[in-house]
Amino acid sequence: MTLNKNDDCIFCRIAEGKSPCAELYSDDLVMAFLDIAPVNKGHALVIPKAHYRDIFEMPPTMGEALIRAQQHVGNAIMAATKAEGLNIYMNNKAAAGQVVFHAHWHLIPRFANDSLRLWPQHVYDDTEEMLQLAAEIRKKLR
Ligand code: AMP
Ligand code: ZN
Numbered sequence: 001m002t003l004n005k006n007d008d009c010i011f012c013r014i015a016e017g018k019s020p021c022a023e024l025y026s027d028d029l030v031m032a033f034l035d036i037a038p039v040n041k042g043h044a045l046v047i048p049k050a051h052y053r054d055i056f057e058m059p060p061t062m063g064e065a066l067i068r069a070q071q072h073v074g075n076a077i078m079a080a081t082k083a084e085g086l087n088i089y090m091n092n093k094a095a096a097g098q099v100v101f102h103a104h105w106h107l108i109p110r111f112a113n114d115s116l117r118l119w120p121q122h123v124y125d126d127t128e129e130m131l132q133l134a135a136e137i138r139k140k141l142r
Helices: 010-015 060-081 127-140
Strands: 023-026 030-034 044-048 085-089 105-110
Touching: 010 030, 010 044, 023 060, 030 060, 044 060, 060 085, 060 105
Parallel strands: none
Antiparallel strands: 023 030, 030 044, 044 105, 085 105
C-alpha cells in the first residue's frame, strides 16, 4: 500500500520505522506509541500512518481504524497503569496547541486523585448570545 508521506515529519519517520518509538500497536493504517513527555505515565499517541496535517485533511473513512485502535490501546493502557479513566483528545492547528503537524490523538490515563484540570470553562453573557452563536454556526454548515 502506498501512503501519503512527509520526510520532514517526525511521526511519518516513526510510522516508517526510521525513528525510534516505544511502540504499543501497529496495523496497516494506524499505529500507537508512548508520548515522550507524558501528562501521566502511559500517555500515548494514536496516529494514522499516512500524513494528514490535522483532522480536517483526513478522509473520514480513516475514522473506523482510528477508533478501533483508540478503544483497543486505551483499554490496555488503563489495565497496565490501573487508571480509572482515560482522556482522548486532539489539538488541531497551532492556536489549539498543535505542535506536531501530523494528525494524532492523545490517550491520557486518569486517576481520581491526579488533580489535573484540562481547561477552565466560561459562561455566555446570556441565553440570547448563546442561541445567536448557535445560529451562526448552523449557517456555516450549509
Ligand atoms: P501536540 O501538541 O498535540 O502537537 O502534541 C505533540 C505531542 O507529541 C507532544 O505531547 C510531544 O511530547 C509528543 N512527541 C513529540 N515528538 C515525539 C516523539 N519522537 N515520540 C513520542 N512523542 C513525541
Ligand atoms: Zn507525517
